[in-house]
Amino acid sequence: MTSQSTVGNKALEFLRGHARILERxxxxxxxxDPAPATAHAVLDALSAYRNADGGLGNGLEADVLAEESQPLAVDFGLEVVEQVLDRVGTEDVRAHARELGEGVLPFLASVAAPSGALPIVLPSFASAPHAAHWTENAFPLGLNPTAGIVARLRLLGLTSDWLDEAERFCRAEVDRALDGGPDGHTALNIVxxxxxTPTDPWAVAHAEKLAAGIDGMAHFHLYPAKGYGVTPLQFAPSPRNPRRPLFPDAAIEAHLAELAGGQQPDGGWTVPWQPPGPASELAWRGVVTVHAARVLAAYRG
Structure with missing residues (x-):
């Protein structure tokens, strides 16, 4: 059996040779190195994708290579910010992260619907290189990405009129989504x-409702299966995650075994979809390699 230190060393070797500076x-x-200096370096790398309107774009989410700011890229970037704060929570790093979050608020307010809801992509994406599964009008306003973006901005301690409106939209939309059965990506945003507010009776009741229907969600694989789907390890990337009890031990272990077996000879992991070009494929391999290596380290390291 390959040791976890070997897995991590091979992953780092792949990242250094093939990935973007952000994922490196x-x-x-x-x-x-979970040091403040390394955390600042991640946030500095993320800032390179910012535009004058405060939003993020320029192919940060490597399936959509639009230069213009996109909610999709903001969602991706704020997930990186959350990872940084999960690893390093010093006051200076939190201040740097908050500054980055404050910068995206004007852009988000400018592209949101009157309800506060965001689309995943704006029409401008269609004129840029993008993966084939991204088609016009295929991704309407909704909890994906609004709920995840709102949650991560609130965790940075941010407030704005748009955030208040968007949070009200999310609370109402969670009721509707759980009644209809969300797909895996929407469920990630709901969680x-x-x-x-994990102890709020409203949140507790809705978490229980989500858990009751989680096995039957579209685009979700409780156990490893062919094709693309969200997995339990995306809901609970560490054994200490509060959503870990949603999933049986056997499902977690099956996905960990599949993840460990997916490391390629070059040290990286592959993606189960077709990005828009070779550079995007390498970018995505960097993203999924960081995810796979950190999840394996959390559960087995």
């Missing part, structure tokens, strides 16, 4: 939103 820095943060 993030890999160092998770697998080597993130519910975690804002």
């Amino acid at each position: 820095r993030l890999g160092e943060l998770w697998l080597r 993130r939103f519910l975690d804002l």
